[in-house]
């Protein structure tokens with residue numbers, strides 16, 4: 460599961476856990492984005508902070524891991540390079556799924572080398588409050604028509620949480636309790652993030 464994770468929240472964690480259990484995945488690897496090209500207009504928090512928060516958040520789940528592969532890469536980071544890296548590492552010994560929220564799937568056709576991406580993995584599209592199933596199904600159909608690839612839609616417990624909203628709350632001095640794991644909440648306060 461890729462993401463900026465700025466910061467990681469329960470929406471990410473629930474989607475990942477429900478994907479794991481529904482698809483019987485042996486583990487979920489969270490991959491904080493290094494220097495994501497699509498977010499270059501917004502000052503993304505230092506990768507080390509995002510990595511640490513992700514590590515703190517996944518610590519309590521034995522099936523969850525966090526990877527440094529993108530944050531240790533120079534320049535813009537693209538999913539295609541990350542998946543290629545995992546594919547070369549594991550060869551055909553594992554089947555790779557990429558867990559994405561509805562919003563990410565909706566703009567999947569703009570991704571760099573999307574066809575190559577879809578050759579490396581199978582997408583699991585997690586529903587997300589604010590995005591309709593119709594929108595998502597339409598995109599899934601479009602991808603199938605263009606590339607002949609299936610995307611699995613997974614209805615996950617709706618968590619109307621976004622990192623943007625959390626950053627705003629912190630900035631305004633509002634509580635983010637129960638939106639992010641406690642360890643992440645404390646890390647944000649201790650390091651004065653999003654102020």
Ligand code: ATP
Nearest residue numbers: 462463464470474559560563587618620621622623
């Ligand atoms: P931001 O507001 O900064 O864009 P975000 O909450 O969208 O943050 P990202 O790091 O951009 O989080 O998302 C990483 C992945 O997790 C994306 O595929 C996104 O669609 C998915 N995701 C994020 N929040 C949710 C949620 N509440 N429910 C389901 N999927 C989610």
Ligand code: MG
Nearest residue numbers: 463562621622
């Ligand atoms: Mg987002």
